[in-house]
Amino acid sequence: MTRPPRKEASQSRVSRRHFLAGLGATGALVALEGCGLTPTRRMETEPELLESADLIVERRTIQIRGRQTEAVTINGTVPGKPVRLREGEDAVLRVLNLLDVDTSLHWHGMILPPGMDGVPGVAFRGIAPGELFTYRFPVRQNGTYWYHSHSGFQEQLGAFGSLIIEPAKPDPYAFDVEHVVMLSDWTFDDPMRILARLKKSSDYYNFNKQTIAQDGLLKILENRVSWGRMRMNPTDLADVTGATYTYLMNGTAPVDNWTGIYSAGQTVRLRIVNAAAASYFDLRIPGLEMTVVQADGQNIQPVTVDELRIAIAETYDVLVTPKGGRAYTIFAEAMDRSGYASGTLAPRVGMSVGVPARRRRPLLTMKQMGMGGMAGMDMPGMSAKKPMDMPGMDKPGMNMPGMNMPGMNMPGMNMPGMNMPGMNMPGTATASEAPGWARSVEHGPDHHGAGNTRVAKSTRGRLDEPGIGLEDAPHRVLVYTDLRRLIPRETEPPVDRELELHLTGNMERYIWGFDGKKFSEASTPIPFKYGERLRLTFVNDTMMSHPIHLHGMWMELVNGAGKDQPRKHTINVKPSERVSVDIDVDARGRWAMHCHILYHMDAGMFRVVEVS
Ligand SMILES: [Cu+2]
Known part of the structure; x- marks a missing residue:
């Protein structure tokens, strides 16, 4: 019986039945053991396949915060094996699925043929259990990217890694040392159960609900009334919060202090990736300014900031120049302030300077929801003039608590609309001077049916706003x-x-x-x-x-x-x-x-x- 030459075949299936031998006999397996993890079950895969695979997707027990937990790993770790390619080459990436369900790897941000993009059901059928799939594509870009499973909740369970593409020509900026800073959110809970609970009650995980001590009774009552009508809570900034998540930096919880090493005088390039399933982060390094040189793998005109918000799946590359000998905390606070990932930049392992004081949990205000009549402008004393259109809301002209009480329900009354280019006040005489991207547009008559509970009466560009919770930051925050x-x-x-x-x-x-x-x-x-x-x-x-x-x-x-x-x-x-x-x-x-x-x-x- 002849078998196809597996190393050349772009897809091959393994019959698990006839293969029980070869345990521990292959280079791949030895390499996996090298990371100190114990496989949770014995592999029954042909050594030949293990050897030819570059990336092995597999369930393993890992340790987070000293606690054993089951993850979907790539080559045994979370994040998975870092992948480094070179611009101009043809990438060949062999992925072996040792799960008992289908998997897939998607190369996030890569321009490649549809069949290599790795989204099951779109132009790709997924990688079956025991299958070796070879991704091949020409690499015609460079920069910081990442890859992740596009199957089920495998990404939440740890199936992601960094994808760094070296440029064909030297980078237009100089740096001496580089570190990937991969942020993620880990749960010891089953993601299916999380989703089931979200479906049952969308604020199940919203443990940040307002407290009288922090917010004052009057404020709470005001918010309850108006937000209750919208069936949301003003603390609804994330579906799943730090009560459930442990936030990780390069797979490491804050207590275990991931450390990036630098030497005195070096410029450090940090390749920041948000690989979280459901968490935005606000990242800063107290004591250091960051010069952003890349966004989503694309070189940009350098811009120096003190903090940046990184949305899920975005990447930013920043250059920092630490003063020799000191340790710095890389602090990535969850947008809803329910927790943080952190690590240290230091000349040697074992140093740390602690985390900065935690900031107040921001409230999502009516203003930020586009409920303020003139979008972005909450005029004191302005009464709510049909502030929103909501299907099923029968009193459009009602007096919305919080809408006309200046100073009462508006944390961040700094009116970000005021420092807009061209004093952008949609709906006023100056509206025509607003940049095109910022202009306010009224919502059309279509309210999108039963799958939608609310439409914003008017929407506008907010690209120059740092976003909720960062409006009052006393330092420079990156904006779009x-x-x-x-x-x-x-x-x-x-x-x-x-x-x-x-x-x-x-x-x-x-x-x-x-x-x-x-x-x-x-x-x-x-x-x-x-x-x-x-x-x-x-x-x-x-x-x-x-x-x-x-x-x-x-x-x-x-x-x-x-x-x-x-x-x-x-x-x-x-x-x-x-x-x-x-x-x-x-x-x-x-x-x-x-x-x-x-x-x-x-x-x-x-x-x-x-x-x-
Ligand atoms: Cu969404």
């Missing part, structure tokens, strides 16, 4: 208007077509979708035309931020930078925000587009885009 590509486009081609997509949801039923439909209700893919330049506008009708990721093609963020507008693979869309991206539709085939909050994607905020 700071992002300008390093090498400008030669031309600014006209847009051929515009398309608007609303991000919608029904929190009570935990349904998420686009235009009121969850994925299972969307009968056809969204058609893109090959060769067109498409302006896609995301309108967020929900009260949560959503990191939207398009596979296969770059999105150019329309942020007023013209030929300098940056390319991104993941765009954060704030509550009541509208954000446009320009897409050169240059990749035929079917591609995924979805929210990168794993539970939102699973609950329906996912679409297939078809380029024909």
Whole structure:
């Protein structure tokens, strides 16, 4: 009986039945044992396959905070094996699935053929148990990326790793040493149970509910009344919080203090990746300013900040120059302030300087929800004039507590709208002077049906706002208007077509979708035309931020930078925000587009885009 030469075959199946031998006999297995982890079950795979695999997806017991827990690992660890490629080469990545369910690896942010993108059900069928799948694609970009499983909840269970692509030509900035800083959220709970609880009660994990001591009774009552009507809670910044999650830096809990080493005088490049399933982080290094040189793997004009918010699936590269001999804390606080990941930058292991004082949990205000009448402008004394349109809300003109009580329900009354370019006040005489991306737009008559509980009366660009909880930061915080590509486009081609997509949801039923439909209700893919330049506008009708990721093609963020507008693979869309991206539709085939909050994607905020 002849067998196909497995190393050459792009897919091969293993018959587990006839293979019990070879335990411990292969290089791959020895390498896995080297990381100090005990396999939870014996492998019954052909040594030949183990040897030829570069990445092995497998359930293993790992330790987090000193506690044993089951993870989906890649080569035995969380994060998985770091993958390093070189621009200009042809990548060949052999992935062996030792799980008892299908898996997949998706190369997040890579431009590659649809069949290599790794999204089961889109242009790829997944990797069956025991199968070796070979990904092959030309590498025509460089920078910091990551990869992760696109199957089930494997990503939440640890199936992700960094993907670093060395540039063909030297980087345009100098650094002496580099570290990946991969942020994630770990749960000792079963993600299926988390989702089931979210479906039962969307604020199950919202242990941050207001307390009288912190917030005062009056404020709470005001908030209860208005927020109760919207079936949300003003602390609803994350579906799953630090009460459930342990936040990790490079797979390490704060107590175990991951340490990146530098020597005196060195410039350090930190490749920051948010690989969390459902957590945004605000990252800073007290005592050090950070010069951001890359966003989503793309070189940008350097911008120096003290803090940055990193949405799920985004990457930022920053340069820092520590003063020799000192230790610094890399502090990544969850957006809802319910916890943090942290580590240390130091000349040697064992140093630490502790974490900074924790900040107050921010409240999502009516203003930030676009409920303030004139979007972004809460005028003291202004009464609520039909502040929102909500299907099922029968008194549109009602007096919303908090809407007309200046100073009472508005943490952050600093009116971010006031320092807008061009004093952007949509609805006033100066509205025409607002930059195009910032303009306020009224919601149309379509309220997106039963899959949506609310529409924002008006939405506007908020690209120059640091976001909830950071408005009052006493230091520089990165905003999307700071992002300008390093090498400008030669031309600014006209847009051929515009398309608007609303991000919608029904929190009570935990349904998420686009235009009121969850994925299972969307009968056809969204058609893109090959060769067109498409302006896609995301309108967020929900009260949560959503990191939207398009596979296969770059999105150019329309942020007023013209030929300098940056390319991104993941765009954060704030509550009541509208954000446009320009897409050169240059990749035929079917591609995924979805929210990168794993539970939102699973609950329906996912679409297939078809380029024909
Ligand atoms: Cu989402």
